[in-house]
Amino acid sequence: MDNLTSPTLADIRAAAARIAPYARVTPVLTASALDARVGASLFFKCEDLQLGGAFKFRGACNAVWSLSDAEARRGVVTHSSGNHGAALALAAKTRGIPAHIVVPEGAVAAKLANIERAGGIIHRCAPTQAAREAECAKVQQATGATLVHPYADARVMAGQGTVVLELLRQVPGLDVVLVPVGGGGLASGCAIALAALAPGVPLWGAEPAGADDAWQSLQRGERVTGVQPDTICDGLRATIGVPNLALLREHRVEVIPVDDAAILSAMRLLWAELKQTIEPSSATVLAAALAQRGRLAGKRVGLVLTGGNVDLDAVQALLTRVRP
Amino acid sequence: MDNLTSPTLADIRAAAARIAPYARVTPVLTASALDARVGASLFFKCEDLQLGGAFKFRGACNAVWSLSDAEARRGVVTHSSGNHGAALALAAKTRGIPAHIVVPEGAVAAKLANIERAGGIIHRCAPTQAAREAECAKVQQATGATLVHPYADARVMAGQGTVVLELLRQVPGLDVVLVPVGGGGLASGCAIALAALAPGVPLWGAEPAGADDAWQSLQRGERVTGVQPDTICDGLRATIGVPNLALLREHRVEVIPVDDAAILSAMRLLWAELKQTIEPSSATVLAAALAQRGRLAGKRVGLVLTGGNVDLDAVQALLTRVRP
Numbered sequence: 001m002d003n004l005t006s007p008t009l010a011d012i013r014a015a016a017a018r019i020a021p022y023a024r025v026t027p028v029l030t031a032s033a034l035d036a037r038v039g040a041s042l043f044f045k046c047e048d049l050q051l052g053g054a055f056k057f058r059g060a061c062n063a064v065w066s067l068s069d070a071e072a073r074r075g076v077v078t079h080s081s082g083n084h085g086a087a088l089a090l091a092a093k094t095r096g097i098p099a100h101i102v103v104p105e106g107a108v109a110a111k112l113a114n115i116e117r118a119g120g121i122i123h124r125c126a127p128t129q130a131a132r133e134a135e136c137a138k139v140q141q142a143t144g145a146t147l148v149h150p151y152a153d154a155r156v157m158a159g160q161g162t163v164v165l166e167l168l169r170q171v172p173g174l175d176v177v178l179v180p181v182g183g184g185g186l187a188s189g190c191a192i193a194l195a196a197l198a199p200g201v202p203l204w205g206a207e208p209a210g211a212d213d214a215w216q217s218l219q220r221g222e223r224v225t226g227v228q229p230d231t232i233c234d235g236l237r238a239t240i241g242v243p244n245l246a247l248l249r250e251h252r253v254e255v256i257p258v259d260d261a262a263i264l265s266a267m268r269l270l271w272a273e274l275k276q277t278i279e280p281s282s283a284t285v286l287a288a289a290l291a292q293r294g295r296l297a298g299k300r301v302g303l304v305l306t307g308g309n310v311d312l313d314a315v316q317a318l319l320t321r322v323r324p
Numbered sequence: 325m326d327n328l329t330s331p332t333l334a335d336i337r338a339a340a341a342r343i344a345p346y347a348r349v350t351p352v353l354t355a356s357a358l359d360a361r362v363g364a365s366l367f368f369k370c371e372d373l374q375l376g377g378a379f380k381f382r383g384a385c386n387a388v389w390s391l392s393d394a395e396a397r398r399g400v401v402t403h404s405s406g407n408h409g410a411a412l413a414l415a416a417k418t419r420g421i422p423a424h425i426v427v428p429e430g431a432v433a434a435k436l437a438n439i440e441r442a443g444g445i446i447h448r449c450a451p452t453q454a455a456r457e458a459e460c461a462k463v464q465q466a467t468g469a470t471l472v473h474p475y476a477d478a479r480v481m482a483g484q485g486t487v488v489l490e491l492l493r494q495v496p497g498l499d500v501v502l503v504p505v506g507g508g509g510l511a512s513g514c515a516i517a518l519a520a521l522a523p524g525v526p527l528w529g530a531e532p533a534g535a536d537d538a539w540q541s542l543q544r545g546e547r548v549t550g551v552q553p554d555t556i557c558d559g560l561r562a563t564i565g566v567p568n569l570a571l572l573r574e575h576r577v578e579v580i581p582v583d584d585a586a587i588l589s590a591m592r593l594l595w596a597e598l599k600q601t602i603e604p605s606s607a608t609v610l611a612a613a614l615a616q617r618g619r620l621a622g623k624r625v626g627l628v629l630t631g632g633n634v635d636l637d638a639v640q641a642l643l644t645r646v647r648p
Contacts, residue, residue, distance in 0.1 A: 027351050029373060033441070048599040049353060110596065117357070268636060272434070275372045275601045275632035308599035312592060312643050319636050 006247060007158035009196035012189060015062040015158040016165050022061050022094045023162075026050050028170045031273040038289050040296040043171045044270075045163060048278050048308025052114060054235075055163055055306050056087035056150075059185060062159030063148040064091040072097050074144035079104070079125075079132035082111035082235055083307050084150040089120030100145055102135045104128070108234050110309045129239075151185030152241035161189025167302050168197055175299040178285040180306050181205035181214045181255055182236035184244025190304070191251035202254065206288035208233045209257040214240040214248065218255055232260050232318065235281035235307060258287035266290060268319050270305070279310040280318065330571060331482035333520035336513060339386040339482040340489050346385050346418045347486075350374050352494045355597040362613050364620040367495045368594075369487060372602050372632025376438060378559075379487055379630050380411035380474075383509060386483030387472040388415040396421050398468035403428070403449075403456035406435035406559055407631050408474040413444030424469055426459045428452070432558050434633045453563075475509030476565035485513025491626050492521055499623040502609040504630050505529035505538045505579055506560035508568025514628070515575035526578065530612035532557045533581040538564040538572065542579055556584050556642065559605035559631060582611040590614060592643050594629070603634040604642065 007015075026049045034042050047055035064076060075098035078088050085101035092099035101120040103112065104127035115122060125135040140147060148156065163186065164177065177194060181187050184205075191203045207214050210231035216224040223245050229237035240248070248255070258266075260280075267283035270276055282305040289296060289303060331339075350373045358366050371379035388400060399422035402412050409425035416423035425444040427436065428451035439446060449459040464471060472480065487510065488501065501518060505511050508529075515527045531538050534555035540548040547569050553561035564572070572579070582590075584604075591607035594600055606629040613620055613627060 046599075053599065271601045272636055275370075275377065277595045277599045277601050312596055315639060315643065319639065 005154055006243065007154045007161065007189065007192060009193060011154065011158040012161035012165060012193050015058070016162045018065045019058055019061040019159060019162065022051065023058055024050055025166055028167065029274055029276070033273045034269060034286070037269070038293055038296055040289070040298060041300045042289065043174070043300070043302050044274060045167045045302060045304045046276060047163065047304060047306050048276050048282065052083070052087045052090045052118070053307055053309045054083035054087060055160060055186060055304065056083040057090055058162050059156035059159030060084065060087035060091040060148060061094065063153065063155040064088070064095050064097070066155045067146060071146050074146065075099060076148050077136055077139045077143070077145040078102065078148050078150060079136045080150055081107040083309060085120060086111060086114035086118055088148055089115050089118035093119050098145070100139045100143065102132055102139065104132055108309065108311050110311050114309060150238065151183030151188070152243055156185050157189040159189065160186040161193040163304055164190045164193035164197070171300070171302060173300055174198065174201055174302045176202050176204060176296070177302040177304070178204045178206055178288055179304045180236055180281050180284045181207040181240070182281070183238035184214060184240045184248060186304065186306065187253055188244045188247040191247055191253050195251050203251065204288065205248065205253050205255040206284035207255050207257050208236050208263065208284060209259040211237050212257045214245065215255040215257045217245050218249065233263060233281040233284060235279060236284065256288040256292060258284055258291060262287040262291065264318055271319065276305060276308060277310055278305050278308050282306045282308070329478055330567065331478045331485065331513065331516060333517060335478065335482040336485035336489060336517050339382070340486045342389045343382055343385040343483060343486065346375065346415070347382055348374055349490055352491065353598055353600070357597045358593060358610070361593070362617055362620055364613070364622060365624045366613065367498070367624070367626050368598060369491050369626060369628045370600060371487065371628060371630050372600050372606065376407070376411045376414045376442070377631055377633045378407035378411060379484060379510060379628065380407040381414055382486050383480035383483030384408065384411035384415040384472060385418065387477065387479040388412070388419050388421070390479045391470060395470050398470065399423060400472050401460055401463045401467070401469040402426065402472045402474060403460045404474055405431040407633060409444060410435060410438035410442055412472055413439050413442035417443050422469070424463045424467065426456055426463065428456055432633065432635050434635050438633060474562065475507030475512070476567055480509050481513040483513065484510040485517040487628055488514045488517035488521070495624070495626060497624055498522065498525055498626045500526050500528060500620070501626040501628070502528045502530055502612055503628045504560055504605050504608045505531040505564070506605070507562035508538060508564045508572060510628065510630065511577055512568045512571040515571055515577050519575050527575065528612060529572065529577050529579040530608035531579050531581050532560050532587065532608060533583040535561050536581040538569065539579040539581045541569050542573065557587060557605040557608060559603060560608065580612040580616060582608055582615060586611040586615065588642055595643065600629060600632060601634055602629050602632050606630045606632070
C-alpha cells in the first residue's frame with residue numbers, strides 16, 4: 001500500500017495489528033431512552049474514549065508506524081485545526097519522533113491544548129486552505145517531515161477502518177452503520193471494511209447541512225469544492241477528499257444532511273442519556289438516525305461517536321439553545 | 325439475611341447473581357491526563373453508565389428481587405429526591421410491581437424525570453426528613469408496600485457491594501478504593517466486599533465538606549445528625565445511616581471531606597478528560613484523590629463514579645465557575 005491508492009481489507013487488518021499496542025478498543029454503549037426515540041436498537045461506538053479523545057488516533061498511529069526508520073526520524077507534519085493534529089502528535093510521541101502541526105487561527109481551545117499536551121510543534125497560519133497548505137509545504141521543505149494528510153491518505157483511511165473491525169466484533173447482526181462525514185477519511189475506511197466483512201450492510205454518512213459538500217458532490221456527480229462551511233461541527237468543515245469521494249461513490253454510501261438545530265438537540269440527548277461529553281460532530285449520527293426513524297424501525301444500528309473534545313466554556317450556549 | 329443485619333460477602337455474591345439479568349457490568353475507564361494530575365494510576369468505575377444512570381439500581385434491584393411473591397405484589401415504597409427513587413422504580417418495573425416514590429420539593433429535574441419515565445408513582449412532600457417519613461408511612465399503610473430504604477437496608481447495601489466485586493475482577497492489584505459517602509449504603513457494601521476479598525486494601529470515603537456528618541461522626545465517635553447540608557452534591561446530602569456508620573467504623577473507612585470548589589473543579593476535569601457527564605456527587609472521589617496526592621503517589625487507585633444524572637441546564641453555572 002502506498003499512501004495514494006485505496007486501502008484494502010488486508011491493509012485495515014494490518015493497521016489494526018500495527019496500532020493495537022497503542023490504541024484503545026473503545027466500548028460500545030447503549031441507552032434504552034435513545035432506542036425508544038428512534039424505535040431501533042442503537043449501538044454507539046465511543047471513540048470519544050479513544051486515546052486523544054477522538055477516532056483520529058487510529059489513522060495517525062497507523063501512518064506513523066507505517067514509516068521506515070529513516071522517514072520516521074525526520075518526523076511528520078500535517079495541517080489540522082483539531083483532532084487529527086492532536087492525534088498525530090500523540091502518535092508521533094509513541095514512536096519518539098517530532099510532529100509539526102500547522103494550526104489555522106480560530107481552532108477550538110480544547111483541541112489546541114491537546115496538541116500542545118501531546119508535544120506537537122505548533123505552526124500558526126491564516127484560516128484558509130491555501131495558507132494551511134503553504135505553511136505545511138514550508139515545514140516539509142525545512143525538516144523533511146512526511147506529510148500525513150487528515151483524510152486523503154490510504155494509511156489514515158486504513159487506520160480509521162479499524163473502527164468497523166471492532167464494531168462488527170462487538171455487535172453481531174447490525175443492519176446499518178452511521179458515521180459522520182467531513183473529509184471522508186472515516187467513511188472511506190469504514191465503507192471498505194463493511195463491504196468486505198458485512199456485504200449488504202449499508203454505510204450512511206451524516207453530514208452537517210451547513211457543510212454538505214459530500215452530499216452535493218454525490219448529487220451532482222462531481223466534487224463540489226465551493227461550499228463555505230457554516231456549522232457548529234468544527235470537526236466536519238473540511239471538503240470531501242478526492243479519493244474519499246471516489247470511495248463513497250464506489251461503496252454507495254448514502255449521505256444524510258442534518259442541520260445544526262437537529263445536531264444540537266441530538267448532542268444534548270447524548271450528554272443526558274449516554275452520559276458522554278461528545279463534541280457536536282459526533283451528534284450528527286444520532287440526528288441522522290432520528291431524521292430517518294421510519295427507515296430504521298426495528299433495526300440494529302451502529303453509530304460511531306467520533307470524538308469528545310468539546311469546549312466546555314461554550315457548552316451552555318450550545319446546550320441551552322435546545323430542549324429535545 | 326433480613327434487612328436490618330449487616331450483609332456478608334455471601335449476601336453480596338447472591339445479590340450479584342440476583343441482579344445479573346437486569347444490571348450492567350459497567351466499564352472501567354482511564355485517562356492519562358488525570359493520572360498525571362494525581363501522580364497515580366486511576367481506574368474509574370463508571371456507574372454513570374449503570375441502568376438509570378447511577379449505582380443505585382444495584383441495591384434497588386437486589387431489594388426488589390429479594391421479596392417473596394406475596395410481598396412483591398403489594399409493591400415497594402421509598403423516599404428519595406433522586407437516583408434511589410428512579411432506581412427503585414426501574415427495578416420494580418423489571419418485576420412488574422408498583423413503586424411508590426415519595427419525593428420532597430426541590431429535587432433535580434433530571435432525576436424526577438427519570439422516576440416518572442421508569443413508571444414510578446410519585447408522592448410529593450415537604451423537603452424535611454419528618455415529612456418524608458410521614459408520607460412514606462402513609463403510603464405503606466394504604467398499600468402494604470415494602471419500604472426499601474435508600475441505604476439503611478441490608479439488601480440495598482449488598483446490592484451496592486457488587487460494585488467492588490466487579491471492580492476487583494476488572495482491575496487487579498488495586499492499592500486503595502474511593503467511593504462517595506452520603507447515607508453510606510455504597511460505602512457499607514463496598515467495605516464488606518473489600519475486607520473479604522482484598523483484605524488490607526483500604527476504602528476511603530469522599531464526603532462534601534458541606535455535608536460532612538459521616539466525617540464528624542467518625543471524629544466524635546457518635547452519630548452526628550444536626551448537620552444542615554450545604555453542598556452542590558444533591559446525591560450526598562443524606563445523614564449517614566445507623567448501620568452504615570457502624571460498618572464504616574468496623575472497617576476503618578477513612579472519610580475525606582472535600583469542599584464544593586474542589587468538587588466542581590474535579591467535575592470539570594472528569595467531563596473534559598474522561599468524557600463522562602457525571603453529576604457533582606461523583607466528582608468527590610477525584611477531588612479527594614487530588615487532595616491526597618501525596619499518599620497516593622505511584623499507587624493503583626479505584627474510584628467509583630456514582631452517577632451521571634446532572635441537570636444540563638444548570639451546567640454552565642457549575643462548569644464555568646471553575647477552571648482547573
